[in-house]
Amino acid sequence: MTPIAQNKQENPALHFPALQPPRRYLFGPGPSMVHPRVYEALAKPIVGHLDPYFIQVMGDVQQLLKPAFGTSDGVTLVVSGTGSAGMEAAVANFVEPGTKLAVFANGYFSDRLTEMARRHGANVVRLEKLWGETYTEDEAREFIGREKPKVVAYVHAETSTGALQSGQAICAAAHDAGALVIADCVTSLGGVPVQFDQTGIDVSYSCTQKGLSCPPGLSPMAMSPRALDWLRARTSPVRSWYFDLKLIHDYAAVSHRYHHTAPISMFYALREALLVIAEEGIEKRWERHRHCHKLFVQGIEAMGLRMHVPEEHRIATLNTVCVPEGVDEAKVRKRLLDEPGIEIAGGFGPLAGKVFRIGVMGPLATEDNVQFFLKEFKKMLS
Numbered sequence: 001m002t003p004i005a006q007n008k009q010e011n012p013a014l015h016f017p018a019l020q021p022p023r024r025y026l027f028g029p030g031p032s033m034v035h036p037r038v039y040e041a042l043a044k045p046i047v048g049h050l051d052p053y054f055i056q057v058m059g060d061v062q063q064l065l066k067p068a069f070g071t072s073d074g075v076t077l078v079v080s081g082t083g084s085a086g087m088e089a090a091v092a093n094f095v096e097p098g099t100k101l102a103v104f105a106n107g108y109f110s111d112r113l114t115e116m117a118r119r120h121g122a123n124v125v126r127l128e129k130l131w132g133e134t135y136t137e138d139e140a141r142e143f144i145g146r147e148k149p150k151v152v153a154y155v156h157a158e159t160s161t162g163a164l165q166s167g168q169a170i171c172a173a174a175h176d177a178g179a180l181v182i183a184d185c186v187t188s189l190g191g192v193p194v195q196f197d198q199t200g201i202d203v204s205y206s207c208t209q210k211g212l213s214c215p216p217g218l219s220p221m222a223m224s225p226r227a228l229d230w231l232r233a234r235t236s237p238v239r240s241w242y243f244d245l246k247l248i249h250d251y252a253a254v255s256h257r258y259h260h261t262a263p264i265s266m267f268y269a270l271r272e273a274l275l276v277i278a279e280e281g282i283e284k285r286w287e288r289h290r291h292c293h294k295l296f297v298q299g300i301e302a303m304g305l306r307m308h309v310p311e312e313h314r315i316a317t318l319n320t321v322c323v324p325e326g327v328d329e330a331k332v333r334k335r336l337l338d339e340p341g342i343e344i345a346g347g348f349g350p351l352a353g354k355v356f357r358i359g360v361m362g363p364l365a366t367e368d369n370v371q372f373f374l375k376e377f378k379k380m381l382s
């Protein structure tokens with residue numbers, strides 16, 4: 001065997017040091033901190049994507065997702081890809097060319113939904129509000145009653161603004177009009193209640209890298225019995241083969257025939273993340289996040305700062321704090337990253353330069369971590 005060259009000229013690999021990612025406190029909107037048990041799961045040996053062991057892992061994940069989504073009647077499954085893959089799957093499967101889709105627009109991700117739906121040939125109608133505002137039941141009823149869409153879409157936790165949209169108001173109005181409801185729960189699942197059945201959602205997608213304390217890479221989904229009937233009744237083929245939910249469901253839960261090579265290690269990770277959540281108890285987890293959110297807001301207000309979203313519409317896991325007059329928010333973020341290694345995010349679109357976006361999720365949602373963050377943040381502002 002030829003010996004491995006030990007000088008950089010003959011062996012270019014020696015130009016690249018071993019991976020040594022900096023230690024960060026991920027207080028941004030996501031990715032959030034990964035639970036140590038999830039890292040351990042990622043290191044386990046892989047099996048094949050058709051191996052009975054992996055089929056069992058997929059089954060476990062589907063089962064563990066049910067309490068996280070809050071569904072007993074619905075079907076849960078996982079799309080390979082980040083949260084946007086779930087969004088694309090929801091749009092591709094429930095929209096056909098010409099389908100009227102009503103979007104409750106109030107931030108960046110409702111715009112992304114609009115763009116995807118238009119690319120899939122939907123006739124998109126939008127109700128517009130400023131970034132950070134939410135919709136009331138009366139507004140939802142008026143809009144849906146006027147437009148009579150076949151499908152309605154909203155973002156439950158709008159990451160670009162920090163606002164939480166109540167789903168009940170929208171779902172009740174949509175169902176009265178015979179429309180199906182798609183809810184983006186990318187930032188809510190695992191951190192704040194989704195309550196899929198109780199709210200009346202028909203299709204929901206999320207991600208792994210926020211409230212579930214797992215790396216990015218998968219998109220958990222839930223579908224109501226109505227949504228399944230809708231899929232069965234669909235006459236035109238789903239334009240995206242990869243995101244065809246009937247094919248994915250068949251592989252994951254029915255025939256287990258090959259659809260795609262599922263990312264095995266990410267399924268291990270998600271299974272472990274969901275087990276960690278099940279052991280804590282989903283309601284206790286929501287309560288822990290709510291408690292830390294309150295402490296966070298108290299600390300922020302004690303510094304004389306303001307929150308962007310009114311109290312009753314805030315996402316417990318993602319805070320938007322108004323940038324005080326005269327403060328360069330980019331500089332604050334850079335110093336936080338360079339010195340204590342804390343990542344937070346700024347605003348974008350109409351909120352560029354106006355808000356800090358600060359996530360308090362998963363392992364970071366403890367009293368000590370909130371106090372640690374507030375102390376460092378205060379230092380950087382002064």
Ligand SMILES: Cc1ncc(COP(=O)(O)O)c(C=O)c1O
Nearest residue numbers: 082083084109159184186187207
């Ligand atoms: C509300 C919302 N929807 C969709 C997405 C897209 O998810 P991803 O970046 O994982 O593709 C995000 C990402 O932050 C999000 O916050």
